[in-house]
Amino acid sequence: MxxxxxxxxxxxxxxxxxxxxxxxxxxxxxxxxxxxxxxxxxxxxxxxxxxxxxxxxxxxxxxxxxxxxxxxxxxxxxxxxxxxxxxxSNEVLTAVPLFLFMGYIVERANIVDRLFTTLNIASKNLPGSMGVAALITCALFATATGIVGAVVTLMGLLALPAMLKARYDTSFATGIICAGGTLGILIPPSIMLIVYAAASGVSIVRLYAGALLPGLVLVGLYLTYVIGRSILQPSVAPRPTKEEVPDVPFVKLLWMLFTSFFPLAVLILSVLGSILFGLATPTEAAAIGALGGMVLAVIYRAMTFQRLRESVYLTVRTTAMVCWLFVGSYIFSSVFSYLGGEHLISEFVSGLDLTPVQFLILAQLIIFLLGWPLEWSEIIIIFVPIFLPLLEIFGVDPLFFGILVALNLQTSFLTPPMAMSAYYLKGIAPPEVRLTQIFKGILPFLAMVMVSMVLVYVFPQLVFGLPELFYGR
Incomplete structure (x- = not known):
C-alpha cells in the first residue's frame, strides 16, 4: 500500500x-x-x-x-x-472567547423579550407582523451572540407561544424561528468567519466586509417570504387583535425602541464599525463588545454573580472545543499532506477538467452534505482546508469561497433530517408541535438560502464591493 x-x-x-x-x-x-x-x-x-x-x-x-x-x-x-x-498563540483566535462571552452575557441580559415586544408593536400594521418582529429579533440576537442553539431556544420560549396564541400556522412560525436563529453564522461579527480566517489566512476584516451585503440579502429574502406569504395566504399569519398587540402612543413606542432596540443595535454597530473602519483590531473590538455586554446587563439589572459565572464557564468550554479542534485538525492535515493525500486529491480534482463554476458547485455540494452529520466548526476546521489548495488552481478567491461557505452552512442547521435548529426548537416547543411540522416550515427558508447563493454566484460584487471600497483590491 x-x-x-x-x-x-x-x-x-x-x-x-x-x-x-x-x-x-x-x-x-x-x-x-x-x-x-x-x-x-x-x-x-x-x-x-x-x-x-x-x-x-x-x-x-x-x-x-x-x-x-x-x-x-x-x-x-x-x-x-x-x-x-x-x-x-494564534492572535486571530483570541477574538473567539471575547465574542462568545459577549454573546452569553447578552443572552442573559433580558434584552430579547423587551426587543421582541417592542418590534411586535412597531410592526403591527405589516402583514405577518409578529413573524417580521420574530425574524428581526432573531437576526439581531443571532448577530450579537453567534450561538445558534441559544438563539433558537430562547426565541422558541419567547416568540413561539405568542405566535401560536395569535393563530399563526405552526409550520410557518417554527420555520421563522429556526431560520432566523442561524443568521449569526453569516452576519458579522460572526465567530464562524473568525475561525475561517484562522484556517485560511484570509483577513478577518475583509471577510466581515464581504459578508455584510450577502447577510443583508439573506435577511431581505427571509422578510420578503414572510410578508409575501402573509399577503397571499392570510390564514398562516392572521392580523393581531388589540388584545394581542395593544395600541401604544408614539412617544411611548419611541421610548420602548430606545430602551430595547437601540442598545443592542449600537453594541453590534460599534463592534462591527470599529473593525471595518480600522479603529480596532477584531480582538480589541471583541473586548469592547464583551465590556458593552456587561454594561447592558448591569443597566438592565440582569448582572448577577451566577449569570457571570455561567457565561464564563460556557465561554471557556466552547473556546476549548474550538482550540482543540484546531490542534487535532492541524496534526491530522499535516500528516495527511505528508503522506501525499492532499496531492492525490488535487490531482484527482484537476483531472476532472472542471470549470471554476463547476468546481465551486462541487465544493459547495460536498460541504452541504457534510453539514448533515457535522457542526459548522468541524467543517471549517477539518474539511475546508482540503479545498483551500485547490482555489488557486481554479482561480477562486478565498474571500469569495469563504462567504459562499458561510451561506452554505446555514443549510447545515436547516436541512432535514439532520436540521439541528429544528431539534433545538422541538426540545422546548409545546408537545403538540410535531417535528414534521418544523421540517415543513424550514424548507421555504432553505430555498431562500439557495437563492442567495445563486445571487452571490451571479453578482460577485455583493462580496467584493465593500472590501474593495474600504480597503482597495
Whole structure:
C-alpha cells in the first residue's frame, strides 16, 4: 500500500469514527499521531543523536535499545507540541472567547423579550407582523451572540407561544424561528468567519466586509417570504387583535425602541464599525463588545454573580472545543499532506477538467452534505482546508469561497433530517408541535438560502464591493 493510499485510508477511518460518535477533536489527534507515527518513523534517529555526543554510548544504544529510541523519538510528537503551541498563540483566535462571552452575557441580559415586544408593536400594521418582529429579533440576537442553539431556544420560549396564541400556522412560525436563529453564522461579527480566517489566512476584516451585503440579502429574502406569504395566504399569519398587540402612543413606542432596540443595535454597530473602519483590531473590538455586554446587563439589572459565572464557564468550554479542534485538525492535515493525500486529491480534482463554476458547485455540494452529520466548526476546521489548495488552481478567491461557505452552512442547521435548529426548537416547543411540522416550515427558508447563493454566484460584487471600497483590491 502506497503512502497516498494510507492517507485516504486515514481519512476514511476518521469519517467512520465520526459516524460512530467518537469525539471529533480527540479522534483527529489520535489518528494524526497514530498515522503520523508511521509516516515519521525513523528507528535510527535517537542513536544518531547520541553519536554526536558520545560514540561509545551510541554504539551501546544501537546494539541494545534501537527500538526504544525509534519508539520514543518519533517526530510526530514534535509536530503535536508545535501545532498545539501554534494554535494556542494564534492572535486571530483570541477574538473567539471575547465574542462568545459577549454573546452569553447578552443572552442573559433580558434584552430579547423587551426587543421582541417592542418590534411586535412597531410592526403591527405589516402583514405577518409578529413573524417580521420574530425574524428581526432573531437576526439581531443571532448577530450579537453567534450561538445558534441559544438563539433558537430562547426565541422558541419567547416568540413561539405568542405566535401560536395569535393563530399563526405552526409550520410557518417554527420555520421563522429556526431560520432566523442561524443568521449569526453569516452576519458579522460572526465567530464562524473568525475561525475561517484562522484556517485560511484570509483577513478577518475583509471577510466581515464581504459578508455584510450577502447577510443583508439573506435577511431581505427571509422578510420578503414572510410578508409575501402573509399577503397571499392570510390564514398562516392572521392580523393581531388589540388584545394581542395593544395600541401604544408614539412617544411611548419611541421610548420602548430606545430602551430595547437601540442598545443592542449600537453594541453590534460599534463592534462591527470599529473593525471595518480600522479603529480596532477584531480582538480589541471583541473586548469592547464583551465590556458593552456587561454594561447592558448591569443597566438592565440582569448582572448577577451566577449569570457571570455561567457565561464564563460556557465561554471557556466552547473556546476549548474550538482550540482543540484546531490542534487535532492541524496534526491530522499535516500528516495527511505528508503522506501525499492532499496531492492525490488535487490531482484527482484537476483531472476532472472542471470549470471554476463547476468546481465551486462541487465544493459547495460536498460541504452541504457534510453539514448533515457535522457542526459548522468541524467543517471549517477539518474539511475546508482540503479545498483551500485547490482555489488557486481554479482561480477562486478565498474571500469569495469563504462567504459562499458561510451561506452554505446555514443549510447545515436547516436541512432535514439532520436540521439541528429544528431539534433545538422541538426540545422546548409545546408537545403538540410535531417535528414534521418544523421540517415543513424550514424548507421555504432553505430555498431562500439557495437563492442567495445563486445571487452571490451571479453578482460577485455583493462580496467584493465593500472590501474593495474600504480597503482597495
Amino acid at each position: 502506497t503512502e497516498p493510499q494510507i492517507a485516504l485510508m486515514m481519512l476514511g477511518v476518521f469519517i467512520c469514527l465520526v459516524f460512530l460518535g467518537f469525539p471529533i477533536a480527540f479522534t483527529l489527534m489520535a489518528l494524526g499521531i497514530g498515522f503520523g507515527y508511521f509516516a515519521y518513523y525513523d528507528a535510527g534517529r535517537m542513536w544518531r543523536d547520541f553519536d554526536r555526543l558520545d560514540p561509545e554510548l551510541a554504539s551501546w544504544w544501537e546494539s541494545t535499545s534501537t527500538w526504544i529510541g525509534g519508539f520514543f523519538n518519533n517526530r510526530v510528537f514534535d509536530l503535536f507540541i508545535n501545532q498545539t503551541y501554534t494554535v494556542m
